[in-house]
Amino acid sequence: MKYKAIFFDLDHTLWDYETNSRETLTEMYEHHGLANKGVPDAASFANVFRQVNDQLWYQFDRGLITSETIRRERFITVLRAFGIDDTELASELSDDYIHACPRRCNLMPYALDTLQYLSGRYSLTVITNGFDEIQKMKLESGNLASFFNHVVTSQKAGHRKPAKEIFEYALRSNAVQPQEALMVGDNLITDIGGACNASIDTAFFNPERMLHDTPVNYEIASLKELCDLL
Helix, strand or coil: CCEEEEECCCCCCEEEEEHHHCCCCCCCCCCCHHHCCCCCCCHHHHHHHHHHHHHHHHHCCCCCCCCHHHHHHHHHHHHHCCCCCHHHHHHHHHHHHHHHHHCCCCEECCCHHHHHHHHHCEEEEEEECCHHHHHHHHHHHCCCHCCEEEEEHHHHHHHCCHHHHHHHHHHHHHHHCHHHHEEEHHHHHHHHHHHHHHCCCEEEEEECCCCCCCCCCCEEECCCCHHHHH
């Protein structure tokens, strides 16, 4: 293959955000006694959180809000969905979530096997929007850190996906040209669109096989398909 470096998104691509988030929220539901405050069950709490969180990240990916807005607003909005107006509780939930969730260790299927296969053949880099400390926690919790030559965060690069500058930062870190790199990610805007902005080939990770009309170089439903491609 022509590639020398493989770039990976982290959340939803290697690190199983949905499972880690759900487990964290279930523990928080019990710890904070939310059943006594009007939240019927942990599943409802997690489902509303996912809806609110997805909408906030949708706005974030389009540059409409900041990550600080997500942290400040999401649990206020979740609690209000259950008729609870308690900003102090929302702040406690936010702090607990940010502290606990990155320490979860669930990975997407075949993540470790795929990285073990690729790590001896390519220079591997994570490109992720977020803060250095939190992304480092996720990588260490999932035993992923040792596979990567570089971890490029939006905090480190000074730009967030889909800006081409964060991908150009990753190219410079690996001393490769755009045609020598491949970006693997699940988000058509931040991962695929951003890589295209930097003239980097793309592999769209689409385990739910959602329909789309975005041009991609490769499309995979399982990470293990990368081993056949690469």
